[in-house]
Amino acid sequence: MDTSTSTTSSTIVILDFGSQYTQLIARRIREFNVFSVVIPCTTPLEKILALDPRGIILSGGPSSVYDADAPAADPAILxxxxxxxxxxYGLQFIAHHLGGKVVPSDRRExxxxxxxxxxxxxxFRGLPQNIDVWMxxxxxxxxxxxxFTRTAQTSNALAGIANEDARIWAVQFHPEVAHTRQGMELLKNFCxxxxxxxxxxxxxxxxxxxxERVRAQVGNGxxxxxxxxxxxxxxxxxxVARAIGDRLTCIFVNNGVLRKDEFYKxxxxxxxxxGLNxxxxxxxxxxxxxxxxxxxxxRKRKIIGNEFIAVFDDEAKKIFEAEKSSGEExxxxxxxxxxxxxxxxSSVHGPSHTIKSHHNVGGLPEDMKLKLIEPLRDLFKDEVRRIGRDLGMPADIIDRQPFPGPGLAVRILGEVTPERVAILQEADEIVVDEIKKAGLYKKVWQSFAVLLxxxxxxxxxxxxxxxxxCAIRAVESEDGMTADWAPLPYEVLRTISSRIVSEVRGINRVVYDITSKPPGTIEWE
Incomplete structure (x- = not known):
């Protein structure tokens, strides 16, 4: 667990018991400018306390506290x-480890x-007597x-408990999801x-x-x-450039599957x-x-990822040699x-199985012996955009929709050829242009074309x-983990379809993808 990037002592620690909503708890707390950190529930007590938390939240989770393989958090946190x-699950953990009894419900909620x-x-201060929640x-x-006393209930089950003398509260519902209408007020009361x-x-x-931290880290490096x-x-x-100036060199690689004219733009x-070098x-x-x-x-993803590493390695070595010759490194x-x-x-579920190799160059050769600077590792995507705005960065970068590391290669189904890349670049340019004209670019998570x-x-x-x-894909999402297809206005779809068929030689049919995630994924490959 790396806590070196924490920038405030006013921290709420969230112990992750494996809930699909754990990240959402952290995001909700950040929304009222309180720093929160998610760590595995198995984190030793001394490491939890080393974060100097103002409070601790026990997340939900898919397990049962009475199972032999239930997540092994230290009950001493209570x-x-x-x-x-x-x-x-956090409520059940509290009840189970403090002498209560948790059993299977007669009726799942x-x-x-x-x-x-x-x-x-x-x-519950300031909340109405009856609230709508998500169970x-x-x-x-x-x-x-x-x-402990019972503090809330549904028509058929317990919904809240508390022991204020022990400074412990718990709810059986999820205040972090939007379906719980007073959830933000509840979390704000706690934090x-x-x-x-x-x-x-x-x-x-x-x-x-x-x-300040990056400047101290890098020194004269x-x-x-x-x-x-x-x-x-x-x-x-x-x-980083604000911290060390022109001692930062950025390497930008054209992998052949960027958007139209993107390499130059x-x-x-x-x-x-x-002002970057x-x-x-x-x-x-x-x-x-x-x-x-x-x-x-x-195979496409791996080829692009591996080749990016090789190209980056080649260019980095040139920079190394130039720096060494000038007495720097x-x-x-x-x-x-x-x-x-x-x-x-670092989840309770174990490490992620997916590596975004184009954006994350952590796979670079070990002989580079480079130390990492990850200035955004405490931030969610929406927070990165807020930071970018405060840095005075252009809106066309800050508001840019997510783009896959392997680029258009995963939006070209089948073989990737120069001709097919050129066709998709033209179609994609039209989609982005019309979505922006309609004032929808910042309202949808992603919108793009796929060549079938x-x-x-x-x-x-x-x-x-x-x-x-050509397929058109547009989705609405909060974080990309789940997504709903976006109901674009018919007139926008009509214009996109008409322009693609008329202007892009090689396409004569346009379809619209109305699949959500799950069961589909946002990208087609």
Whole structure:
């Protein structure tokens, strides 16, 4: 567990018992400018206390506390005279380890429910007597530990308990999800009133402390950064450049599957608007040669990831040699790692199985001997955008929709060829242009075109055509973990379809993807 990037002492620690909503708890707390950190429930007590928490939240989780393989948190966390809030499984953990009894429910509660507050206390202060909540549990606390009282209930089950003398509160529902309408007020009561946390987790404070920390880390050293042109790597680069100036060198690689004219646009923006020192490497042909004849999506990803590492390695060595000849040496590598990546890699479920190799160059050769700078590792995506705005970065970078590391290669189903890349670049440009014209670009999570390995018959200018099919994909999401297809206005879809068929030679049919995630994924490959 790395706590070196924490920039405030007013911290709420969230112990992760494996809930799908754990990240959401942290995000909700951050929304009222209180710093929160998610760590595995198995974290030793001394490491938890070393974070100097103002309070502790026990997350939900899929296990049953009475199972032999239930997550093994230290029950001593309940004896530290720190405010504790248990959520769902967290309530059951409290009841089970303090002498109560948890049993399977006769009736599983999942979805919307109405909770009646039975007793006014600090946690429920200011809330109405009846609140709408989101439930997700199959166990219940049948017997409460000594000193605890029932504070809330649904029509058929316990919904809240408390022992205010012991400074422990718990609810059986999920206040962190939007379906619990007063959830934010409840969390605010706990963090601000009960814990006394200070709302000092602000962009201004983050920028100041991060710049100071990076300046102290690097000293007189130099750093390199793999720049993608996206918001994460761009904000990371600007933060580090603010700390060490031109001793940061950014490497921007054209992998042959960028958007139309992006290789030149990104260079211009990074140099002229952001003042970054950028080394641009046009390796398009090198990547496309490697991708020739490859149709399997995982092989595409690995080829692009491995080739990026090789290109980055080549360029980094040139920089190393130049620095050595001048008596200096590059010693640091800047990465745009975000907090969800950190959480996933240290989750109660174990390390993540997915590596975003293009954006995360952690796979670089060991002989580089570079030390990492990850200035964004405490931030969620929306917080990165806030930091970027406070840094004065251009809106076209800050508000840019997520773009996959393997680029258009995972939006070209089948073989990636220069001709097919050019076709998709033109179609994608039209999608982005029309979405922006309609004022929808910042309202949807992602919107893009996909080139399918399907041809169909069409009629253009009274002549028969036999050309490619293009799919349009637009989704609404909060964090990319789940997503709903976006109901774009018919007129927007009509214009996109008409322009693609008319302007992009090689496409004669356009379809719209109305699949949510799950069961689908946002990208097609």
């Amino acid at each position: 004896e530290q005279n720190l405010p504790v809030l248990g959520i769902c 999942y979805g919307h429910a109405e909770v009646e507050i039975l007793a006014e206390n600090q946690l 997700s549990h199959g166990d219940e606390a049948q017997t409460l530990p000594e000193g 601000l009133d009960i814990c006394g946390a200070e709302p000092n987790w602000t962009p201004e404070h983050f920028i100041q402390t991060t710049v 130099h750093a390199i950064c793999g720049l993608s042109g996206g918001v994460d790597s761009s904000v990371a680069a600007v933060l 990104v260079q211009k923006t990074m140099r002229e608007q952001l 950028v080394v641009a490497v046009d390796a398009a042909q090198r990547f496309l040669d490697k991708l020739a004849g490859i149709t399997d999506p995982e 590059v010693a640091w590598l800047v990465q745009g790692t975000l907090y969800p990546d950190v959480i996933e890699s 390995p399907v041809k169909s018959v069409g009629v253009m200018g009274d002549q028969r055509t036999y050309a490619n099919t």
